[in-house]
Amino acid sequence: MKHKKLKIGILGFGTVGQSLYEVLQKSPSTSAVIEKVVARNPNKKRNIEIKNLSFDTREITESTEIDTVVELINDDIEAFKILKTAFENGKNVVSGNKKMIAENLQKIIDLQNQTGQSILYDASACGSIPVIRNLEEYYDNDLLQNITGILNGSSNYILTQMYRHNKSYNEALTEAQEKGFAEHDPVFDVDGFDAMYKLIILTLHGFGTIAKPKDIFFTGISGISESDIRFAREKGLKIKLIAHACKVPGNKVALFVMPAFVEQKNYLYNVDDEFNGVIIEGDAYDKQLMFGKGAGGHPTGSAVLSDISALSHQYKYEYKKLHLPKPPGVSDDILLKLYFRYEKPETIDILPLQTIEEQYVGPAFHYTVGTVKLADLLINSENLRKFVSFMALRNISKESIITHYANKKHYRQQLIPVD
Ligand SMILES: NC(=O)c1ccc[n+]([C@@H]2O[C@H](COP(=O)([O-])OP(=O)(O)OC[C@H]3O[C@@H](n4cnc5c(N)ncnc54)[C@H](OP(=O)(O)O)[C@@H]3O)[C@@H](O)[C@H]2O)c1
Structure with missing residues (x-):
């Protein structure tokens, strides 16, 4: 060329x-x-x-x-x-x-x-990991089913420090800032904005869907406490901030970003510190992990260098999936199984839970494990950020995400693997 x-x-x-x-x-x-x-x-x-x-x-x-x-x-x-x-x-x-x-x-x-x-703009999502161009070129077919990833290095660094060294959220955040992994104003990273924006970009190149920020339920890690980390550790789990784009029935994709309990068998379990990891999952090829430095000057600079080089070879994004006869729309019509921790017992009442599987009422905090519609999370985003200290997938294994088909009276559960 x-x-x-x-x-x-x-x-x-x-x-x-x-x-x-x-x-x-x-x-x-x-x-x-x-x-x-x-x-x-x-x-x-x-x-x-x-x-x-x-x-x-x-x-x-x-x-x-x-x-x-x-x-x-x-x-x-x-x-x-x-x-x-x-x-x-x-x-x-x-x-x-x-x-x-x-x-x-x-x-x-x-x-x-x-x-x-x-x-x-490969540098815009996952720093040095060439996710966008791979989605655009290599996964250029109908097989892709899920993109699941740790897309924010700062949050992952903080969670790793809390888990590994029993640091408080504030101590871990300060350390991340001192090391240059988090901005002086960390909201963009720790409250999920950064991961949500990256998810929008990956969704376009993976599925051909243009999602708007208002369509995406996202939350971050700023509500996570030492007790949540302890709870996870006791069960052999880690907490990670995970972004999901999952194909759901009816030619739709469901998108969300939230902290999740991650099992040891999950590819993302060992993605620690400031690293990013993206699982690309599809029919026929199953799961593939892309792993590497997702932020920082030099890793990001290397992604920019690669884009400059690609331009010198007249490469351009063709947005191939966008030109499918019918690119998937965005759906919030799925059920998620979540763990909620809160301080005032009535807090949970703001959410129309579909099922309650476990509830704990204690002197210091309460928790509920139950299922909720993504649409209800989206409607209640502001309230959730205000009142629920923490929310996460209880278990990011096969039971963690349940979708239902359009029949309103009758939930037919279908498991979407996300690990
Ligand atoms: N840092 C990362 O790890 C990372 C990773 C992936 C993507 N990114 C993205 O890369 C971009 C740069 O990030 P960064 O971390 O390098 O930011 P940064 O360290 O804050 O640097 C921003 C630079 O932009 C300059 N600037 C701001 N407004 C300008 C304007 N109107 N005209 C000309 N120059 C202007 C600033 O000038 P002064 O030096 O004079 O203040 C500064 O040099 C952002 O979009 C960020 O989201 C960053």
């Missing part, structure tokens, strides 16, 4: 931008030359001194020399404007901005069709 030397402009010179700069020095065979780097704050002390640094975005987006914009800023609104201007000015884009991409998927696809330019 024809191979083009790219002239790139790097927009954003923070953790990932600087790492990309370093990674590019280690890969002289990559067909790209850095024409310009743009950051925001001229007074900021930089670890790397470079000659072609400026502070005016237009020096990249409106340059007549630069053909490829590498957008690595930490502002999703500005990032979308940059993408649009770059496309309009005949430039391709590489980005790692999961929020910008997930919030604007349809617009981004339309803009690519209108301008003939392309954007690659």
